[in-house]
Amino acid sequence: MISSAPPVISGGAVIIPLGLLHKLLPRSVPDTFGSGDRKAVELAAMNAVMEIERSLGYAPKDVSKENCGYDIESIIPDEIQPNGSRLRFIEVKGRSAGAETVTVSNNEIITGLNKPEKYILAIVEVDGDRTHTIYLQQPFENKPDWASTCVTFNIKNLIQRSKVLLER
Secondary structure, three states, rough: OOOOOOOOOOOOOOOHHHHHHHHHOOOOOOOOOOOOOHHHHHHHHHHHHHHHHHHHHOOOEEEEHHHOOOOOOEEEOOOOOOOOOOOOEEOOOOOOOOOOEEEEEHHHHHHHHHHOOEEEEEEEEEEEEEEEEEEEEOOOOOOOOOOOEEEEEHHHHHHHHHHEEEEE
């Protein structure tokens, strides 16, 4: 049975875009749902590493869609390194500011173990418009378990046991 009557309000909600909070508040706002703007963080991280590679005089190429175990293939010109390895394979891991762990796929770990001198794990901390990048060489010690799909590492421990090539 339906009758016409004035509405009864039993609750309400205020929706504030996360981007507006980032602009209005002096510090970063933690993500309530735990995922953050993952695509924006990944894009900022890729852009930071591409810019670093260009500033070093290298020619980076985005190969992230090719599933080859790394995201950027960077060519070192002959005039910079005439007799050495001319390729760098860079896996980019963008993390929101304050993140303590990073997850790496088995494919990325195997690639790093197979090409230890050419492979770089770039961990990029993204805080709004600012980034902090660390290049790690030989970050992995062991092959992942055959039944796993990825491994989560503590970032501080990973940095301590790796060779830091660059920090910006």
